[in-house]
Amino acid sequence: MIDLHIKNETSKLEAVVLGVANSPGSVPTIDNAYDPKSKEFIRKGQYPTEEDTVREMDAFANILTKYGVKVYRPEILEDLNQIFTRDICFVIDNMIVVANVLKERDEEVHAIDYVFDQINPNQIIEMPDGIRAEGGDVMPWNGKLFIGYSEPEDFNMYQVSRTNREGVDFLKNQFPHYEVHAFELVKSDDDPRANALHLDCCFQPIGKDQAIIFPGGFKNQKDVEFLRSYFGEENIIEITREEMYNMYSNVFSISPEVIVSEKNFTRLNTELRKRGFTVEEVPYGEISKQEGLLRCSTLPLRRTK
Numbered sequence: 001m002i003d004l005h006i007k008n009e010t011s012k013l014e015a016v017v018l019g020v021a022n023s024p025g026s027v028p029t030i031d032n033a034y035d036p037k038s039k040e041f042i043r044k045g046q047y048p049t050e051e052d053t054v055r056e057m058d059a060f061a062n063i064l065t066k067y068g069v070k071v072y073r074p075e076i077l078e079d080l081n082q083i084f085t086r087d088i089c090f091v092i093d094n095m096i097v098v099a100n101v102l103k104e105r106d107e108e109v110h111a112i113d114y115v116f117d118q119i120n121p122n123q124i125i126e127m128p129d130g131i132r133a134e135g136g137d138v139m140p141w142n143g144k145l146f147i148g149y150s151e152p153e154d155f156n157m158y159q160v161s162r163t164n165r166e167g168v169d170f171l172k173n174q175f176p177h178y179e180v181h182a183f184e185l186v187k188s189d190d191d192p193r194a195n196a197l198h199l200d201c202c203f204q205p206i207g208k209d210q211a212i213i214f215p216g217g218f219k220n221q222k223d224v225e226f227l228r229s230y231f232g233e234e235n236i237i238e239i240t241r242e243e244m245y246n247m248y249s250n251v252f253s254i255s256p257e258v259i260v261s262e263k264n265f266t267r268l269n270t271e272l273r274k275r276g277f278t279v280e281e282v283p284y285g286e287i288s289k290q291e292g293l294l295r296c297s298t299l300p301l302r303r304t305k
């Protein structure tokens with residue numbers, strides 16, 4: 001049986017599901033793509049190939065294994081993009097929530113049925129119909145639960161709005177001991193520089209008490225002010241719009257000390273090292289063209305207690 005335990009984003013990682021890039025099917029049409037950055041690279045004729053994305057995920061898997069993490073991979077389903085495992089489920093405490101995701105992505109979860117078979121059924125929560133939340137929007141942080149979401153005027157308008165008010169309320173009810181902080185995100189189906197696809201595309205806690213943040217990803221600046229005062233100005237690495245577009249906030253913590261990052265994130269990697277972090281660099285530039293990066297590719301099951 002698999003023990004589940006997630007209280008935050010950074011405690012030492014013990015077990016994780018890492019997506020797979022094999023057999024993604026043909027290049028999507030613009031109409032079949034569901035995020036603006038994929039659309040941009042489809043238009044340019046530069047959508048990433050299976051060969052390149054598999055190579056990038058192998059490099060990431062090698063780092064996780066090097067740190068002794070138990071890595072599960074989804075079964076490969078034919079003609080399906082399965083890189084971004086983060087969104088299909090998420091673990092809070094010792095419970096795994098099966099997310100209600102965008103309908104274009106609802107097949108992905110079946111590829112980890114073999115993982116569910118090793119989890120106590122009492123620890124599995126299914127979300128009722130109409131309640132929507134994707135794992136990229138959900139972050140437990142030592143008693144606080146940060147959630148990115150959209151109110152109806154945006155949720156009903158944008159394909160990139162993936163968590164609704166009902167999703168926030170559902171998580172509040174399921175995890176009543178958490179202090180929930182829900183942040184409305186800025187959305188665009190057409191402009192990847194004006195879109196925070198998930199909370200982890202504009203914000204992520206790192207270390208023990210620090211965070212990476214792109215303030216422009218938050219619809220309400222009072223939320224940015226709350227995060228600034230909660231973490232403290234000196235504990236925040238603020239990134240630019242261009243850096244958000246490159247997915248700087250979507251690095252991945254193996255522990256409070258070790259962060260996996262993209263090899264071309266020069267400014268961020270230098271800043272992280274200056275702050276004492278060990279930075280493990282991987283090539284992930286092709287996968288970033290699908291508007292997701294390292295955190296998006298992982299579904300952490302257990303971090304140390």
Ligand SMILES: NC(=O)NCCC[C@H](N)C(=O)O
Binds near residue numbers: 038086137290
């Ligand atoms: N947590 C994340 O931000 N996941 C990235 C998902 C990217 C994928 N192209 C999507 O639009 O769902």
